[in-house]
Amino acid sequence: MNIQPGILLTRPEGYNGPLTDKLRQAGYRVLERPFLTIHPLDENEKIRRCVMNLDRYDVVVFVSRTAVTHGMPHLLRRWPQWPSQLLWYAAGAQTARELRAFDINAAYPETAGSDGLIRFRNWQDVERVLIVRGKGGLEILRQSLEAGGVNVDYLEVYARGTQHWPDLKQDIKQGDIIVITSGEAIEPLCRSLDPVELAEVTIVAPSERVRKLATCRGLQNTVVTPSLNDAGVMETINGIISRG
Secondary structure, eight states: OOOOEEEEEEOOOOOTTTHHHHHHHOOEEEEOSSSEEEEEOOOOOHHHHHTTTTTGEEEEEEHHHHHHHHHHHHHHHHOOSOOOOOOESSSSSSHHHHTTTTTTOBBOSSOHHHHHHHHHHHHGGEEEEEEEEEEOOOOHHHHHHHHTOOOEEEEEEEEEOOOOOOTGTTTOOOOOOEESSGGGGGGHHHHHSSSSHHSSSSSEEEEEEHHHHHHHHTTEEEEEEESSSSSHHHHHHHHHHHHH
């Protein structure tokens, strides 16, 4: 009888959704250990100014489901009806799905993330963009848009923290698979397991950029998933298993 490897999910608490159930139904041993924590930011002068000036932007971009969760309450308090000219973009399908709960049909790239958004459209006819995100996130999208002459502002609505799990080594076995969804998860992962233990597991990373970061920390056995949605993660995990 083949014993399925364990799967460690590291998304912030409450963000694994049905994926945990799907993996368990497929026979996997599933652990949930959030390496990232999320803290909503109270309204401040910068948030207030961006929200009040919403009608001055051409495009609003939500970079994650977390941005929707913590950004929409700020917008809804000031805007019972959205500016008619506004275009809404999401970083991926899951983020767009969250926006639909607010009757917003956001466009999104097939390849989720900043790189996908950059290639998603010709930005030269856009003057002002508001990016809804967490404090201190990646600068790739802003830098690319500003290089093309677009004025970009941030609406930063949450802060991220990290946590490691000193007892994780008791639960991880050789051949297990660890799914990380951000480069910020690499540091707490490396604090939770020693180099020998890390060499015995496979890391699933969300992008080539994060894979390179993981490699730089000595995590050689890292695979990039084509998508962070549940189907994409399942496909990647099953592919790892089938290759042995």
